[in-house]
Amino acid sequence: MIRETRSIQTQLAIVGTGLGGLAAGIFAKYRGIKSAQVGHTGAITYTTGYFDLLGGLLGEQILDPWQGLSSLKKHYPKHPLVRIAKEDIHKALNLFNKELNNMGIGYSEPGNTNLMALLPSGVCKPTISVPLTMLAGVKAKEAKSPTLLIDFVGLQGFSAVEFVANLKKSWPLLTAQRIAFPDMIEGQQVFPEVMARALEVPSTRQKLAETIKPFIGNAKYLGLPSILGINKPDLIHNNMEELLGVKVFEIPSIPPSVPGMRLRELFEQKFVDKNVTLIPQHKVEHIELNDDGAKLFFKDPFGDIEISCKATILASGRFLSGGLKAEQQNIVETLLNIPVTQPTGRDDWYQEKYFDPKGHNINQVGVEIDNNFRPLNTKGEPINRRLFAAGTIIAHQDWVRQRCGAGVSLSTAYQAVKYAAKVLD
């Protein structure tokens, strides 16, 4: 096969296309920095779509995340979020939000307090920003409005009846109905992705609306699992509201779910321009750091690719995404073998009780950084003055328990780009 080795010269290389990496890409673009970005399927693909800033601390729900940050500082002085000025966190969230809106997925503006957003199990979680397709759910729940919740024959992991059962006490006017999604094969499993892509077709939306209408009754709101399209969710959401004559909202379903796919495909299609190269579904195999920057090496089907850059941001995530890897006894960082702060032995990875409010030690592991967001070696010195870290690969945060996944990713990305920009000047 005719193959070519390609060299990409850029200012900033970003390793990872999770929330951290993509946010870094956006912030770099915003600052006029030329960037090249490589990453594969990671945690972002499995998210609910909600952007959490800080929703939990020591087993308590946090309603005002901005105030929560002060308590966080007391208990977790090394937490990456408490090393960043609130003002910068604000900027990071707002800028990311604005860009997503510009590119075509609407998100609610991050406010002063958390929203109580619905989860597929029927519980709510505090979060700072939600996709516009999900916003009405927060309001319906808050106002306890008459609401019909739909699920689908053949869809696994989302049951309207269970959802209603869990919320019946606090939301008596919530009812459930199961329907068959138009044109699906009987007796077969139906995936949210399949329904979402089908709803990109106007005639399918009409058929679905016709199927739902007879059950609406007095309901003012209609909830369904997150299936309102992949590429034009807001348009499809509005169209369904028009067709049904009620407010419509989505509830995230369990993975493989649609909100993460939306983000991934949005970036693949809308993010790239003459200053931004994005190489999706690939992983960097090897990095050589040098005084002037770095060289990154990997292959795609067409041949070898080499990225030369003046600064690098490592946003390769944790275990699920492959930024960190658990070996027999210890945890390692996979690309540069950066020291990982971790419990002394495997026995200390988990607490005895799964729901221990302290959380599990394994969920705090990661690389150490200096004030400029550069990862550190065992002596506590930056590994390279042009290497930065962003996202959940950074130690001392437990995004699972603290519900701070997006908050950590976006604001650390903002900082990493800010400091990278300084070495690029």
Place this chain on the structure above:
Amino acid sequence: MTQKILDFNKLAHELLPKGSGYDSCIACGLCSSGCPAAGFFGMGPQHFIRMAMLGMNQELATTPWVWTCTQCKRCLYICPMNIDVSLLVGAARGAWPDEKKPQGIMRSCEAQSLNSSTSAMGLTSEDFIEITQDVLEEIKAEDHRFNTLQVPFDKKGAYFVVNQNSREPGVEAEEMGPLWKILNYVGANWSYTSKGWAAENFCMFTGSDAAWEKMVTQRVDAMNELGASVWINTECGHSLYALWKGIERFDLKANFQPGNLISYYAQWIREGKLPVNSDWNTMGLKFTLQDPCQLVRKSSGDPAAEDLRFVAKKLVGADNFIDMQPCKSANYCCGGGGGFLQAGMREQRRAYGKRKFDQIAATQASYVLTPCHNCHSQIEDIGEYYSGNYHVVHFWTLICLSLGILGQQERRYLGPELENLGLVPGDINAKT
């Protein structure tokens, strides 16, 4: 022959790269979510892996699902752990007793082994030469501008060796004309071979490595003999993949490089040798594109996808081009791959194709550009079956349309609005 029962998990360990064995599956379900064959016979890629892990070898060896997987490798593309299901699907197919394999695929493979032409439609070398000569005469008679057009066979010193899918000489011979005209237009030094000329490869789909290897060897020998530098396989992704992957897999010596015609179109356009434009599209007809997985995801990756778009936009106008979603390397197979079109499982094939149909319908385009032959047939079929409102065309048709050299007979895939557009006046021959 009785059914051979493979140890799938062990085989996965042997065949798949380290770290991407079945035991690294995190059960995230992304593979099945994006697989149009997921659900048939209660199976899907994630099921396949789980069953292999559980040692359900008997079930895996006998499930007809393996004939509905088009081996498009979309599951591999999206999988965070890089797990390839399709390799073992191929192995499972191979272990089926021949008499139980879908007979359509078996017959096509057998036909390919009958004589040195390797045509699945049973066309001989003589047939092929005769048909091309007939078509050539017709073109010359219709339009004197092509009086000197040539269709060379076994021409020593040719730079390109070109294969042709039997479907054209077999059932739509006029469709060969546009390709010849383009090669002529850019002054390409090219040749067919009289042996091993057929581009399709059904033996790969039978799961029998021996049959696949035999087919590839025969072709490679024929092309080695000619001594051309670059082999192109019309616009078809399927044929390209089956040959070059075969060359790699069976470690054959090829003294030519496989190239893809679309990237040559792109190159010729950039060099000014193929001065196409979209001026003809005054009606603003909308076009979308099926990225053949065999050409893009499985062969050349996104650089090939970019070339496809570059050529398409030049031809129809950037504003008239609408990408299907998802696209490029993330594209879904249409359901024509893996021998599905020949496998006789029409209901499943069309259900598979429904995913593609929805993606096409979402673009609201009235034309689908499909370089690959398999995609072409399948997308036409599902368009008809699901009452779609689109036509399916090859690139060569539009290139010739744009250059004003598309003959009357070469428009079978165009809609009525383009039936006569830019046709040379009937009396053009009379005038000279």
